[in-house]
Amino acid sequence: MPIADLAQRLREFARERDWEQFHSPKNLAISISVEAAELLELFQWSRGQDDWECMNDDAIRASTAEELADILLYLVRFADKAGIDLERAALHKLERNAAKYPAEKFWGSDRKYEA
Amino acid sequence: MPIADLAQRLREFARERDWEQFHSPKNLAISISVEAAELLELFQWSRGQDDWECMNDDAIRASTAEELADILLYLVRFADKAGIDLERAALHKLERNAAKYPAEKFWGSDRKYEA
Amino acid sequence: MPIADLAQRLREFARERDWEQFHSPKNLAISISVEAAELLELFQWSRGQDDWECMNDDAIRASTAEELADILLYLVRFADKAGIDLERAALHKLERNAAKYPAEKFWGSDRKYEA
């Protein structure tokens, strides 16, 4: 289901429950952060530090899929309320990142993330 | 650009820079949380508490679009590395939410979020 | 119980369980973020937007106290492992904030938080 269709479904979902009133920028931004932290919590200690093997565990995999879904749903809802084209914004950002981090200069280096 | 294409582009992006090594579940989950907090920071005090008018401000709108894009890019990257179909997971979650919060029972109420 | 004593207690707590191995900067920073999001979740929708009346609810008050405690414990643990004097750092930051935001210039304004 493409993002535009998800946005439409979420619009109906909110309308059917009269939840539009709760969907301010502040509240939806909070929701995205809260769901992102629930994903992060799955990898709080040893798990997922070095590789993706933990995804072979069915319970971890299901929890991960659910948290990713929660984040996406709030993200799509936020963009829809804000009138922002999420896919276009992502593509635009990807292009800027490509220009900012030329492959030959940043090969194997995470120094880009340094202040 | 659909999610599947974004995932493909991000895969190439990481490969070209030898950044695969940094993309563990833990690190990508951290990145999603960090970007979510940057979105949240835009609405830290008065802004965006009651309505979406702040989106008429070009600078706020551009910053919002950029943070939404950052979150989506890391989200798509995480799902791709994990082998999780993000759109299917979102649709699945949406259906479970619809069953969990019947419209007539949760009309205008945010009590679902109570412990 | 002063912060120095809490740090000492947490040191013993980790040693007695052989949990030192999990207490890397990355993992403890994750823990602080995860607990901060659990606090935030209490105020995800309508609650606590305008005033502090919600603190009269015993259940909310107890949950809030517990989340604040969790954040403080990980914060104290992080500072202790890093060899940073938390109280001195806080006082130092408070003094810099006072210089950065002169009262007469920032009276009643949250524009300091604008980009």
Place this chain on the structure above:
Amino acid sequence: MPIADLAQRLREFARERDWEQFHSPKNLAISISVEAAELLELFQWSRGQDDWECMNDDAIRASTAEELADILLYLVRFADKAGIDLERAALHKLERNAAKYPAEKFWGSDRKYEA
């Protein structure tokens, strides 16, 4: 400077700038999360994954101290506004954790964090 004195200083700081109006539970909880994510960002990729050596770098150490301070200041401010004794809440939680995770049963194990 003990927590009670920090709380007193923060009270004056807010009053002198008429910032009380911004200090709702929701906004202060957002601030704690935002600052926690700024700490986390310092350890987003390779840094601080395995040990505390990164703290020997003066710039990292100073940034870390500043982020820890920011979190503590908002935490103390939140507890003060809520009328919660932060140190007592922390001690109480520490005692509950000791009961919940008996040393002999959780020796060297992070499975407590599993669902």
